[in-house]
Amino acid sequence: MKSQVETTVALIEAAPRKVGVAHAKSLRTRLDVHPSQAMRRTKNRVWIDIDNSPHVPFFLPIVDELEKQGIELTLTARNMYQVCELLDFFKLPCKVIGGHWGKNKILKILCNCVRVLQLLPTVRKARPDLALSHGSRAQLLACKIFGIPTIMLHDYEFSTKTGFLEADWVLMPDVIPDGVMSKKSARVLRYPGLKEDVYIPRFRPDPSIFSELGISPDNLVVTVRPPATEAHYHNPESEALFAETMRLLSSDPNIRAVTLPRNGRQGQQLQSEWADLIASGCMVIPKSPVDGLNLLWFSDLVVSGGGTMNREAAALGVPVYSIFRGKIGAVDRYLTEQGRLTLIETPSEVRSKIKLVRWNRPPKPENRNIPALQCIVSNIISALT
16 A cells, blocks of 8 residues: 555655646746756745744744755745744744734735735746645745645635635645645645644753743643634633633642743733733733743643644643634544543533643653654655655
């Protein structure tokens, strides 16, 4: 039986031949590349656009692997949530272009259109052969203008689609059902495991996180991620669950709730609404970026209103409770069925389901050896040939 990598590579090699010719011709015309130059130059230029905070650690190992293959990379990013802070933290050189204009839908559309225009000079100069992102709509639009082939990764089937515009290939976890991301099955590629399996194998625990945050290893540590109130998928029910969670955590003086706001606005809101918990030491808001995986590993449990942190905790084996109240995606349902994630749906379940007990932490993370990274890189290389 063919492996997942072999199957996806065969699919990507078989499907896009006609599309690839059209794209190459369009790219040569729009970017003023002489035909002889286009014939001689090896296709080895990839443009990666980092669109949100979780994509920084996700793309780090992909960048490393592509560079080992001699791929010439252009890296851009959107100033969204903690993207810039994480780029600095991980020392990833990247050109930051455009930002985030809040939760208003009209402003979101306008912001994307403006960012497309902001990206065009960089794209024209870089002349990429392939574009890669984890849901960057601005990149997709810019690539349609220049005729650049695109791979868009997804791990949440209910994210807003661009509708009339689709990437040439969609790359997603194999637990997501057929037909939900695209009706064109030849365009859909898959990789095993979770998105988080791409970068978690590189993680090495560092107990200095306790002194960094000014908390004691004797405290019961809970990592808390508030809901993404500015996201298109936000459900106000998540905010009620977050408030009930904080009331529960404040009932034990030994608990330290390390709370990670999504941006400065949310951080200010937390400081205003929960000033008494901050003053008592129950709520701890880090003053500078922390290694998220390291914080999760040394936590006893995690309560999060967002998908990535839930899945990171599940991949590490940390007890994790989701207060996300948008549409539950296939990945989260898969983790719930496996007993690696607990869904909290009502305020009463906050107290009945969340267990405030110490996690029996193993000496090191389990090595599950899932070839997600190798599969994704193989698909990228195949799309260039």
